[in-house]
Amino acid sequence: SAVISQKPSRDICQRGTSLTIQCQVDSQVTMMFWYRQQPGQSLTLIATANQGSEATYESGFVIDKFPISRPNLTFSTLTVSNMSPEDSSIYLCSVAFGGVGVEAFFGQGTRLTVV
Amino acid sequence: QQQVKQSPQSLIVQKGGIPIINCAYENTAFDYFPWYQQFPGKGPALLIAIRPDVSEKKEGRFTISFNKSAKQFSLHIMDSQPGDSATYFCAAGLNEKLTFGTGTRLTIIP
Numbered sequence: 001s002a003v004i005s006q007k008p009s010r011d012i013c014q015r016g017t018s019l020t021i022q023c024q025v026d027s028q029v030t031m032m033f034w035y036r037q038q039p040g041q042s043l044t045l046i047a048t049a050n051q052g053s054e055a056t057y058e059s060g061f062v063i064d065k066f067p068i069s070r071p072n073l074t075f076s077t078l079t080v081s082n083m084s085p086e087d088s089s090i091y092l093c094s095v096a097f098g099g100v101g102v103e104a105f106f107g108q109g110t111r112l113t114v115v
Numbered sequence: 116q117q118q119v120k121q122s123p124q125s126l127i128v129q130k131g132g133i134p135i136i137n138c139a140y141e142n143t144a145f146d147y148f149p150w151y152q153q154f155p156g157k158g159p160a161l162l163i164a165i166r167p168d169v170s171e172k173k174e175g176r177f178t179i180s181f182n183k184s185a186k187q188f189s190l191h192i193m194d195s196q197p198g199d200s201a202t203y204f205c206a207a208g209l210n211e212k213l214t215f216g217t218g219t220r221l222t223i224i225p
Contacts, residue, residue: 043215092158096211106158
């Protein structure tokens with residue numbers, strides 16, 4: 001298993017600003033994932049972040065809007081840039097341990113409100 | 116686009132009943148099918164998972180039934196309790212990526 005800490009847990013931000021969300025894992029992991037969960041909705045994968053390489057973005061998400069850093073095997077950041085009210089969501093960090101299965105663990109999420 | 120369809124959207128069951136949540140997928144390459152439980156203000160927590168070479172898996176009060184030919188799988192919660200009230204998500208995994216269903220808000224009434 002893994003313990004994942006996300007900061008901040010929630011924030012209210014002004015339109016046009018940027019917010020960086022931090023994700024710290026208590027063990028080294030190869031792959032980290034960032035998801036968005038809009039209110040009352042499912043989880044949508046934003047990007048996959050591997051240490052030492054550029055993040056891989058899913059369809060509909062771009063690096064300019066959601067830049068990601070992955071400086072080491074236990075830490076990642078997601079920045080939500082030039083925010084608009086449509087970016088109001090819960091952002092979740094996840095790690096997966098491959099091999100036999102895809103056992104993914106999630107942080108508690110960052111609840112972002114853009115006003 | 117890879118999709119996982121989940122139903123029902125919401126479900127109310129009396130304590131002791133057996134809520135059943137169903138999911139269907141399209142991509143036969145998926146090789147891992149987990150269920151997640153999410154309480155308000157928390158991240159999803161892995162509940163139980165199954166691989167496509169198994170038709171059923173039971174862990175405690177939670178059972179997954181898997182029908183590979185129909186590309187469907189379901190979660191059964193035995194002897195449901197009010198503490199099971201949460202949102203449940205099915206997912207399908209491939210290459211360590213998960214595609215989530217739309218979620219089921221389950222309420223267990225005393």
